[in-house]
Amino acid sequence: MSQCSGDGLASRRAESSPLLGNRATDGSCTSYNPAGYDTNEAVTFQPSAPLPKKQVLLLCYARLMEPLAFFSIFPYVAEMVQRNGNLADSDVGFYSGLVEAAFSAAQAVTLLLWGTLADRFGRRSMLMYSLAGMATGTALFGTASELWHMILFRSLTGLFSGANLIIRTMIGELCTPDSQAAFFSWYAVAGNLGIFIGPIIGGALADPANQYPSVFGDSAFLQRHPYALSGFTTAAMTGTAVLITAVAIPETLPEQAGGSLSRACQIVQQDSPQPSMRQILQTTQVQAVLGGYAYVMFIAIAFMAIHPVALYTPVHHGGLGLSTAQITIFIAAVSASETVWLMIAFPVLQRRVGTKRVLVVCSWLWPLFFAGYTVTSALEREGQTIAAVVVAVFNIVVGPGAFMAFTAVQLAVNEASPSPGVLGKLNSSIEILSSIIRSVVPGIATAVFAVGARGNILGGYLAWVVLIVSTMGLPLILKRFPDDHVRC
Known part of the structure; x- marks a missing residue:
């Protein structure tokens, strides 16, 4: 274990300890190494340092984007499937489920890769790539005019949907043991908010030429692609998350963060093999x-x-x-x-x-x-x-x-x-x-x-x-x- 107190820096030693460990006997805080690996890290808590609430809130904004992309199509996917596939009513449910499942199936295939890339090249850059890919897939899905296009673009969106695991990791690296419960509550609420507003955006902006003829009735593009506005809007929101990540969210990977990351618990990781x-x-x-x-x-x-x-x-x-x-x-x-x-x-x-x-x-x-x-x-x-x-x-x-x-x-x-x-x-x-x-x-x-x-x-x-x-x-x-x- 590694000990941390306000006095200075102590080294992590390789020893087996339980998942959540025991209280340190000397009154100092304790950093836990549940698997017993010698990661050769040094940890220091700085109680006087301000908590990174701004960065966590911005990460929670980025957290909105995956449920937005996933749930925004639900109000119109059945209608879109029937329109693009010329399907019988009895077949709509099956193909709607296929389109919806394509996202999660593709996501499952690439998530481990996103985690590995984030560990190697940095959290922030991989988060930006993930969000940008999600935005692209969501926009393309709105313009799909064939059933196989829908499945392809939905799969593309899922392939790039690694943002949540990266955000989850970044919040874990930004927070202290005492603040993590509150910060991960924010993370959970952001996810719930995305689930709530995603269908609202999708339903309100689907087929705008017919829903709002006085505004969009003359648009030939929206008449040909009635679900494009919903896809473009969701993609634009995801694009703002890319920009925010680029300019306002710090790198949290310990090897790259160095001394530039202001956080209450700063982790300095020395060279050592990872499990x-x-x-x-x-x-x-x-x-x-x-x-x-x-x-x-x-x-x-x-x-x-x-x-x-x-x-x-x-x-x-x-x-x-x-x-x-x-x-x-x-x-x-x-x-x-x-x-x-x-x-x-x-x-x-x-x-x-x-x-x-x-x-x-x-x-x-x-x-x-x-x-x-x-x-x-x-x-x-x-x-x-x-x-x-x-x-x-x-x-x-x-x-x-x-x-x-x-x-x-x-x-x-x-x-x-x-x-x-x-x-x-x-x-x-x-x-x-x-x-x-x-x-x-x-x-x-x-x-x-x-x-x-x-x-x-x-x-x-x-x-x-x-x-x-x-x-x-x-x-x-x-x-x-x-x-x-x-x-x-």
């Missing part, structure tokens, strides 16, 4: 954290796929039977509640009880949150509307606390890294996991919901029951997590 990806993944602590991350993502992605379908599905089929306007309000309320939990509750809880215990709390909240939807639907089915509303409101306020698990597992991943020099590789592995899960799970989850609703299996609540049962495995996985250390 390989195989060595990293063979570490017990890393395996436990990656398993927990994959499990949390599986539960969350399955819920995100089922949620809008369940809100729309009639009550007698196991849903809530809400209108489009009501669904928008409901989802906005859930998002607002989640934001409050992440911004206010999570940093306090994480400091007081630690990352592992926050995840334990989330493992209790998940099944209660999912059960709330079945109870609300069942009460509405029995004509108990007031009781259903009360349960729904309680569920909206309390249930989204389970989403703290997203940020908690990210902190665990960062703390599991054996060295700052391989943080990009480790983050790329979890982004690959995320992409694979995002490619596969939604189709399976919605199929299970459809089977349950069509056959009235378990009253139409089959998917919710499967989700609730699935959450039971999370506490078992968390038992493999090392205990948290007490921060100084």
Whole structure:
């Protein structure tokens, strides 16, 4: 371990230590090397140095761009597929799913490469290339006039979608142990904001010649390419993130940052061999954290796929039977509640009880949150509307606390890294996991919901029951997590 205090600089020694380690006996802060690799680093905390809030906020702005690119096409992709492919109504769903999945599949193929490039050539330059490629792919997608063009350009966007893992790594290098909970809450909220406004931009700007004939009705280009304005707008926003990264965000890779990076915890890395990806993944602590991350993502992605379908599905089929306007309000309320939990509750809880215990709390909240939807639907089915509303409101306020698990597992991943020099590789592995899960799970989850609703299996609540049962495995996985250390 390496010791750090206000007095000066101490060297990291090669020794095996748990993921989150123990409190230093001399009262100084401790930097952790969970895998026991001799990275030969020196670390010093400078408590008086200002926290890099501006840089983290700008990185969070860049964080918006990947969910913008991914979700902005959702309002019009089915119509675009049918228009470009001249498909029968029964085939639209399949090809829409194929176009959507192309992004995540391509992303999964290249994420490890992005992590490796960021570790070798620097975080900032690779972030700029990634964002620029995403902008190009998004703009081209809006002009696609053939089905295969859509798949090609969607895949291109996914190939360049390495920004999130780079941003995740940069925030981890900018923050101190005491500030990381707050900073990663900002990161999570930025992602949620991108998920929220992406479909709004896509839907509002799709087919503008017909939506806004007084403004765009005379544009022959927009008549030929009705989805170009949406793609160009999203690409332009991503372009601003490229410029901001170039002029306002510092390099955080320790070898390149040197003394120019102002941060509360400055890491000076000397020449030493870094562990390989195989060595990293063979570490017990890393395996436990990656398993927990994959499990949390599986539960969350399955819920995100089922949620809008369940809100729309009639009550007698196991849903809530809400209108489009009501669904928008409901989802906005859930998002607002989640934001409050992440911004206010999570940093306090994480400091007081630690990352592992926050995840334990989330493992209790998940099944209660999912059960709330079945109870609300069942009460509405029995004509108990007031009781259903009360349960729904309680569920909206309390249930989204389970989403703290997203940020908690990210902190665990960062703390599991054996060295700052391989943080990009480790983050790329979890982004690959995320992409694979995002490619596969939604189709399976919605199929299970459809089977349950069509056959009235378990009253139409089959998917919710499967989700609730699935959450039971999370506490078992968390038992493999090392205990948290007490921060100084």
